[in-house]
Amino acid sequence: MGVQESSNFPVIRTVGLQGLLVTFADKLSEPSNRAALAFQGALEQGLMTGVIETSTSLASVFVRFDPSELSHDVLREQLQGLLADRDWYAAPLPEGRRFWRVPTVYGTDLAPQLAEAADAAGMTEAQAIDSLGSARVRVLTIGFAASQPYLGTLGEEWDLPRQTELTPMVPQGALVQAIRQFVLFTAPAPTGWRHVGQTGMRLFRPEMEDPFALRAGDELIFEPVARADFLRLREDDPLNGGATVSEIAS
Amino acid sequence: MNGLKVLSAGPLMSVQDMGRPGLLERGISQGGAADVLALAEGAGLLSQGAGLAALEMGGIGGTFEAVGTLRIALTGAPMTATLDGVALTWNASHLVEAGQKLVIGAARRGVYGYLHLGGGIDTDRFLGSRAAHLTGGIGQAVTEGDLLPAGQDAQREIGLGLEVEDRFSGGALRIVKSFQSSLFADDVLARFGDTQFNRGVRANRMGVEMVSDGEGFSAAGQLNILSEVIVPGDVQMTGDGKPFVLLRECQTTGGYPRIGTVLPCDLARVAQSGNGAALQFDWVSLEEGLAIQAKHDAFVKSLPGQCQPLIRDPLDMADLLSYQLVGGAVSANADPFENGENT
Numbered sequence: 001m002g003v004q005e006s007s008n009f010p011v012i013r014t015v016g017l018q019g020l021l022v023t024f025a026d027k028l029s030e031p032s033n034r035a036a037l038a039f040q041g042a043l044e045q046g047l048m049t050g051v052i053e054t055s056t057s058l059a060s061v062f063v064r065f066d067p068s069e070l071s072h073d074v075l076r077e078q079l080q081g082l083l084a085d086r087d088w089y090a091a092p093l094p095e096g097r098r099f100w101r102v103p104t105v106y107g108t109d110l111a112p113q114l115a116e117a118a119d120a121a122g123m124t125e126a127q128a129i130d131s132l133g134s135a136r137v138r139v140l141t142i143g144f145a146a147s148q149p150y151l152g153t154l155g156e157e158w159d160l161p162r163q164t165e166l167t168p169m170v171p172q173g174a175l176v177q178a179i180r181q182f183v184l185f186t187a188p189a190p191t192g193w194r195h196v197g198q199t200g201m202r203l204f205r206p207e208m209e210d211p212f213a214l215r216a217g218d219e220l221i222f223e224p225v226a227r228a229d230f231l232r233l234r235e236d237d238p239l240n241g242g243a244t245v246s247e248i249a250s
Numbered sequence: 251m252n253g254l255k256v257l258s259a260g261p262l263m264s265v266q267d268m269g270r271p272g273l274l275e276r277g278i279s280q281g282g283a284a285d286v287l288a289l290a291e292g293a294g295l296l297s298q299g300a301g302l303a304a305l306e307m308g309g310i311g312g313t314f315e316a317v318g319t320l321r322i323a324l325t326g327a328p329m330t331a332t333l334d335g336v337a338l339t340w341n342a343s344h345l346v347e348a349g350q351k352l353v354i355g356a357a358r359r360g361v362y363g364y365l366h367l368g369g370g371i372d373t374d375r376f377l378g379s380r381a382a383h384l385t386g387g388i389g390q391a392v393t394e395g396d397l398l399p400a401g402q403d404a405q406r407e408i409g410l411g412l413e414v415e416d417r418f419s420g421g422a423l424r425i426v427k428s429f430q431s432s433l434f435a436d437d438v439l440a441r442f443g444d445t446q447f448n449r450g451v452r453a454n455r456m457g458v459e460m461v462s463d464g465e466g467f468s469a470a471g472q473l474n475i476l477s478e479v480i481v482p483g484d485v486q487m488t489g490d491g492k493p494f495v496l497l498r499e500c501q502t503t504g505g506y507p508r509i510g511t512v513l514p515c516d517l518a519r520v521a522q523s524g525n526g527a528a529l530q531f532d533w534v535s536l537e538e539g540l541a542i543q544a545k546h547d548a549f550v551k552s553l554p555g556q557c558q559p560l561i562r563d564p565l566d567m568a569d570l571l572s573y574q575l576v577g578g579a580v581s582a583n584a585d586p587f588e589n590g591e592n593t
Contacts, residue, residue, distance in 0.1 A: 014428060014429060015481055016484065017511065017513060017539050017543055018481070019481055021429050021478070027476065028476060052272065053271060053275070055502070057476075057477060058478075064271075064481070067543075067544075068544060072536070072540075141477075141503070142275065143277050143479075143501075143502045143503030144277060144477075144504065145385075145386060146276060146387060146388075147276060147277055148277050186387070204387055206387065206388060211377070212276050
């Protein structure tokens with residue numbers, strides 16, 4: 001029996017005074033992530049008075065509300081009703097998703113932890129580049145920083161733990177890896193994940209009409225390019241570093 | 251355009267308002283003023299809306315020159331303040347004439363002081379707010395040479411003051427259990443409530459470190475928890491079990507477990523506690539927490555009515571003739587909530 005079928009899930013719990021969290025699993029899985037995306041989509045269709053916003057994390061939906069307008073009990077009851085409405089784990093992915101091909105340098109001085117990650121995954125560097133560079137991953141959730149995606153799910157061989165020591169700083173556009181996921185960094189930041197690739201993507205563009213490059217549900221491939229080609233692409237296209245995007249037919 | 255020219259600025263100075271709710275899904279926390287009660291106090295003192303932007307000054311203020319005649323108010327962490335060399339009362343509103351020089355010095359207690367302009371600071375909005383969210387890559391710090399433009403000021407009233415309860419010296423923080431509290435053993439939860447903490451040196455607009463003697467506060471399975479949503483007030487335990495209270499500009503998700511969530515009404519006390527201030531956490535039930543917060547919200551709504559004309563002691567007035575002794579009497583009874591001017 002999969003964890004998502006466990007009798008403990010889905011579960012509704014409080015988040016501080018002003019939030020409820022609907023959680024579909026305590027581990028990342030395809031069905032629980034799809035359930036979270038679909039449940040949030042349904043909630044957004046008919047927002048109750050007093051709900052301020054909703055957001056998804058890897059396997060949960062967060063509902064922030066004003067308890068002076070909407071009581072915990074009433075909201076909980078409505079969420080329970082919506083949960084019972086259908087099998088959320090079997091829900092399709094949302095529509096209007098996009099597919100990005102992102103030129104990526106693996107290793108070199110631009111992404112110095114590829115060798116270490118390949119070693120931990122039991123591969124040569126070339127094998128690691130083949131594996132990571134051909135994986136089509138999905139934006140499982142946006143979080144931590146503006147427009148910053150958690151991407152997955154990579155194969156079991158990439159179930160590497162976070163580092164015990166933080167890498168003091170990775171640059172904007174850094175592709176880092178741990179626990180069967182990538183994170184693509186919006187801005188320079190310290191991280192416990194390994195810096196395996198470097199892209200020229202700028203994920204948050206405050207000067208543009210739509211400042212957010214990615215949405216939950218979008219899919220990406222981080223295609224290997226040579227260091228020299230990457231540098232040229234980044235210079236020619238400072239926004240996306242040569243990445244191309246197309247609609248995913250639903 | 252009326253406003254304040256910044257002649258010199260402390261290092262942690264930025265324009266802040268109530269922030270940007272509704273962007274969690276895009277990875278942006280609400281942000282806004284570290285002490286939103288100070289925003290409401292300034293709005294009350296100037297009889298204007300609490301959604302207007304003010305200048306937040308961390309630790310130390312700056313020097314400003316008035317362009318045009320302005321009303322100002324000073325709230326939050328009390329700082330030394332003078333206008334053309336004459337001391338100004340904190341938690342009060344004042345008139346500043348064109349060309350006058352306003353000097354705001356170091357905080358005497360607390361961390362964040364606020365300088366409000368009549369009509370608010372009218373910089374451009376981005377995604378619905380004027381607040382700088384520096385960790386999120388939005389906006390910039392205010393620096394020397396900037397002009398802080400004042401919005402249209404529909405009011406004239408000055409010389410109001412407000413009695414403010416001390417939230418600048420630490421104290422008790424009411425905390426409720428949250429969805430990860432059960433990852434902590436009961437005795438750890440109890441010990442957390444019994445422990446005396448001091449504000450640590452690692453503190454900014456994202457969060458504040460709490461230090462204590464004795465062992466840390468660790469959760470079961472601490473290192474393989476799925477990253478989950480974070481809300482302001484969450485008390486996050488780092489790898490070594492050291493608590494950080496997260497503030498309004500916190501990250502939106504995180505993998506460190508959270509032992510509970512400090513009530514929104516006590517977050518100003520966290521942000522305003524100076525280095526070393528003594529703090530402790532009082533567990534309250536959800537029902538108690540909701541009642542405490544509702545009472546606080548009603549109190550904030552009552553602030554405009556609590557602003558009273560300043561009573562000045564002539565002995566404190568170095569230059570009696572420079573004071574506008576009748577300035578506060580123009581419309582001291584105005585209630586901006588009653589006449590709709592607060593919307």
